Amino acid sequence: MLQIRPVELQDNSKLAETIRTVLIELGVPKVGTAYADTSLDFMYETYRASNESYFVITDGNRIVGGAGIAPLANYEGNTCELQKMYLLAEVRGLGYGMQLIRTCLDFALAAGFEDVYLETMPYMKNAQRLYAKAGFEYIDAPLGNTGHSACPIYMLRKL
Structure with missing residues (x-):
């Protein structure tokens, strides 16, 4: 049985490995995407403020995915970003x-x-369908400056 819970300090290395595995599998560029983020190895420390959190999906002691919420970088407004949402292939399509996403939106x-x-890649069609099903809509231009210049698909959802 899989469980969703907040990231813990001891998750850092396993989570970074899981995210990099998914990014490599999907052929995501290593520059201009989450792959290059220095925070990837320090997710517990990165999401410590009261208005940000990262959640992992676990299968026992194994991390099979995760996603986070944090204020949108370099943006004036009350907008947050759905960040680093990645799941191993074996758990995709199972709900x-x-x-x-619901945990993050809550x-x-x-x-x-x-x-x-959120920002994503054009070829991540299944992810885009999931985001749309969760109420996200496409927008024409980026908001803020996330540093992910290689991600040209932008979506927004009202809470």
């Missing part, structure tokens, strides 16, 4: 992605955000 709402923004 855990939607559960993870957190964002409780933290007082009004909108949730």
Whole structure:
């Protein structure tokens, strides 16, 4: 049985390995994407403020995915970003992605955000369908400056 819970300090190395495995599998560029983020190896420390959190999906002691919420970088407004949402292939399509998004949206709402923004890759069609099903809509231009210049698909959801 898979479980969703907040990231813990001891998750850092396993989580970074899981995320990099998914990024390599999907052929994501190593520059201009989450792959290059220095925070990838320090997810517990990165999501410590009261208005941000990262959640992992576990299968026993194994991390099979995760996603986070944090204020949108370099943006004036009450908008957060759905960040680093990645699941191993073996758990995709089983409903855990939607559960993870709902967990993140619930957190964002409780933290007082009004909108949730995300960026993704054009070829990640299944992820885009999941985001749309969760209420995200495409927008024409990026918001803020996430540093992910290689991600040209932008979506936004009102809370």
